Amino acid sequence: MKLIKNGRVIDPKTKFDDVADILIDGAKIVKIGQDLAVDVATAPEVEVIDATGKVVAPGLIDVHVHFREPGQTHKEDIHTGSLSAARGGFTTVVMMANTNPTVSDISTLSEVLASSSHENINVKTVATITDKFDGQTLTDFSGLLAAGAVGFSDDGIPFTDAGKVRLAMQEAAKYDVLLSLHEEDPQLTGVLGINDGEISHQCGVIGAPTVSEYSMVARDAMLALDTQARVHFQHLSAGQSVDVVRFAKALGAKITAEVTPQHFSITESAILSHGTNAKLNPPLRRESDITKLIAGLQDGTIDVIATDHAPHTHDEKNQEITKAPSGMTGLETSLSLGLTHLVAQGHLTLMALLEKMTINPAQLYRFDTGYLAENGPADLVIFDADNRYEVQDDFASKASNTPFIGENLLGKIAYTICDGEIVYKA
Structure with a gap:
C-alpha cells in the first residue's frame, strides 16, 4: 500500500483541485480524501509519500x-524509451509504426508487443495504415486490431493519394478505430525540417512552407467529414492548420489534433542557434x-499535447542541415515546457495543461486511465510545478538531440507511479 499525503490533487476529468491524500492498494486507488490514515498494525507495509507543496x-x-x-535500436529501444517516459512523468505511451520492419503485419506487431510487455509503464503501439x-x-x-494494435498511422509518410486516404478512412470508420x-x-x-522563409534562405535552402501542411489538413478534414471516420491530425505547426481544424470540427467532422511542446515554445530561429537539433x-x-x-489549445481546437519523441544519435545529427534527420527527444522536457511556456505565461491553467496531457489523450484511444478516482487506476505523477532547473544532457533516453539543453524550465518530476508501483523517483 502507498499513502500520498498533502499534495495538491488535480483531476482534469472531474475538475477536482484541492489538497488531499490518496491511498493506493495494488494497482488501484482505494481512497481520496482529507487526513487519510492507515493502521500500521494491520498494514505495516504501507509506504507514505509526502507530497506537500507538490502537484x-x-x-x-x-x-x-x-x-x-x-x-533502429542504436537510437532508442522500448526499454530506454520507457525509462525516458517514466522520468518525464508518463505512465502510458503510444508508439508509432515507422520501425524497420514497419509494424504492418501481425508477426512484427506481436514482436513489438512482447518486448513492450516487460516494461513498467503502459506501452501501446499503432500499426501502419x-x-x-x-x-x-x-x-x-x-x-491487427485483434492482435493488439490500438490504432493506425503512417506517421512520417504523408498520403499523396486522396482516394487511398478515403478508403483508409472508410475502413477505420467500419471498425471505429483512430487514424x-x-x-x-x-x-x-x-x-x-526547416520552415521555408527567411531562416531557411539564410541557410541557403528552400524549406517546407506552411501551405504544405494546411493544404493536406484541409483535404483530409473534408474526407473525414465525408466518411465520419475518427481522424487525428498529428503535430500541427501552421497557424492556418488550426483554422482549418476549427472549421471542420464546426461542420461535424470527428477530428482531433495535437501539438508538440517544441512547436508552441520556440520558433524557426532556433535553427541558427541550435543547428540540426532544431530540425x-x-x-x-x-x-x-x-x-x-x-489559441487552438485555449479553445479546444487542439485536443492533445504529444511529444513526437524522435531520438537520433549525435553522429546522425552532426551533419549539414540538408543531410541530418529531423526530430528531437521530448519525453523528459514535455511537462516542463508546458509549465514554462503555457501556464507561467498565463495562456493555460494548470488544469487545462494537464487535461491535454492526461484525460484527452486517454479518450482518443479509449484507455481506462488519465484520471484520478476511487477504484480507478493507480497511474500518477507527482511534481513540483514551481521548481526551476537547467536542462542537462543526462537523459534516460539513449539520445540527447534536443534544442532545450541549457534552458531554464519549470517543473521537476518527483515520482511517477504506474499500476501502483514507483517507476521513477527523483
Missing part, C-alpha cells in the same frame, strides 16, 4: 512516440503560428 495528477499520456524498435508505408495497400485492420495522419505535401516542400518535421514556424497554436 499530484494522473500519469501523463503521450500518443506519439518513436522507440525505434525493431531495427498501408503495407510498409507504400501508400497504396491497406493493412489488415481487423487482424493518425502526418500532413505534409511532399510536392510543396523543399528541404524537410524537425514538421518544422518550427514563426511567432504568428505559435499565437494560433496557443
